Amino acid sequence: MVLEERVLGRTGIKVKRYGFGGIPIQRVSEKEAIEVVRRCHEVGINYYDTARGYTVSEERMGKALEGVRDEVYLATKSGRRKAKEVIEELETSLRNLRTDYIDVFQLHNLSSEKAWEEVKGPGGALEALHRELDRGRIRHLGVTSHDPGFAAEVVKEGVFETVMIPYNYLTLKPEEELLPLCKKLNVGTVIMKPFGGGAFSNANTALKFMLGKEFANVVIPGMAHVHEVDENLSVASGPTSLTAEELSLIEKDRVELGSEFCRACNYCQPCPQEIGISFLLRAETQSLRRMGWRPGTEERFADMIEKARTCIECGACEERCPYHLPIRKLVVEKADSLERLLEARKA
Ligand code: SF4
Numbered sequence: 001m002v003l004e005e006r007v008l009g010r011t012g013i014k015v016k017r018y019g020f021g022g023i024p025i026q027r028v029s030e031k032e033a034i035e036v037v038r039r040c041h042e043v044g045i046n047y048y049d050t051a052r053g054y055t056v057s058e059e060r061m062g063k064a065l066e067g068v069r070d071e072v073y074l075a076t077k078s079g080r081r082k083a084k085e086v087i088e089e090l091e092t093s094l095r096n097l098r099t100d101y102i103d104v105f106q107l108h109n110l111s112s113e114k115a116w117e118e119v120k121g122p123g124g125a126l127e128a129l130h131r132e133l134d135r136g137r138i139r140h141l142g143v144t145s146h147d148p149g150f151a152a153e154v155v156k157e158g159v160f161e162t163v164m165i166p167y168n169y170l171t172l173k174p175e176e177e178l179l180p181l182c183k184k185l186n187v188g189t190v191i192m193k194p195f196g197g198g199a200f201s202n203a204n205t206a207l208k209f210m211l212g213k214e215f216a217n218v219v220i221p222g223m224a225h226v227h228e229v230d231e232n233l234s235v236a237s238g239p240t241s242l243t244a245e246e247l248s249l250i251e252k253d254r255v256e257l258g259s260e261f262c263r264a265c266n267y268c269q270p271c272p273q274e275i276g277i278s279f280l281l282r283a284e285t286q287s288l289r290r291m292g293w294r295p296g297t298e299e300r301f302a303d304m305i306e307k308a309r310t311c312i313e314c315g316a317c318e319e320r321c322p323y324h325l326p327i328r329k330l331v332v333e334k335a336d337s338l339e340r341l342l343e344a345r346k347a
Pocket residue numbers: 270271272273274275277310311312313314315316317318327328331
């Protein structure tokens with residue numbers, strides 16, 4: 001099957017538009033992780049994204065792709081903002097990925113003016129990374145952000161060759177300013193969260209929708225199983241026009257999920273009360289819709305409700321949520337709603 005190719009902005013590298021997101025391979029065994037990455041290579045995927053922050057993901061990707069390093073592009077990222085720290089992380093990434101260069105090294109989740117000032121100030125990560133570009137341990141510099149408005153401001157400064165951003169049929173804000181700007185400035189676009197962090201009812205439709213978007217250079221769905229690689233492959237190698245049925249699925253998700261839906265990124269953690277925020281926020285619209293009532297679901301929901309009731313409304317979670325979700329309000333609403341569901345089942 002033939003995968004469409006695009007040039008990733010001014011990096012000049014030619015990427016298949018169907019890429020690989022490395023978060024989920026943390027959650028399976030090492031053997032399964034290696035199998036899934038090797039399957040990706042077999043089907044022709046050539047862009048692999050991981051991060052220092054994704055625990056064992058880099059290491060597993062490194063093991064899987066060791067013999068084919070020259071055939072793939074490796075992208076990783078660091079959330080460190082200081083020169084010394086970012087170089088320490090780069091060296092760990094190089095070791096983990098079993099390589100002596102990173103194709104696209106990204107500053108991870110740059111979403112505030114304060115962080116950006118730190119990065120580009122004296123002793124900041126940027127000066128060290130420019131030295132690494134000269135040295136060749138990094139081939140291209142990118143940035144990732146969950147805030148398209150802020151990312152647009154950063155992109156205007158001309159430092160980064162790629163930007164990675166969440167973009168999907170319920171998160172269309174990037175196409176207002178950021179993505180047209182990237183096109184104008186020839187900045188490569190890497191699209192994360194095409195499935196809304198697992199919130200959408202049909203992954204095939206969600207991927208097709210994104211591959212039909214002109215502004216998306218490479219879309220990187222996270223995958224942990226070989227069957228997911230193959231299912232996405234059949235979408236990625238087919239037409240991108242949406243059928244009436246697919247359009248109605250999208251509309252249904254728009255109505256059901258609205259804009260206040262949790263993408264399961266867990267940036268809101270840690271919660272001092274140890275509330276499993278993303279599980280609670282997604283329990284009804286995602287877990288229940290997908291899997292229905294199963295043995296243990298009622299007990300699990302009862303535990304979630306009990307935990308939710310301990311929220312002290314400190315607001316720490318809201319400061320960290322990149323989607324600015326009103327978590328304190330949602331915690332109460334979701335717990336109330338789950339409680340009503342449990343009562344209805346007892347009646
Ligand atoms: S507001 Fe509630 S849910 Fe959020 S961090 Fe504080 S205690 Fe946890």
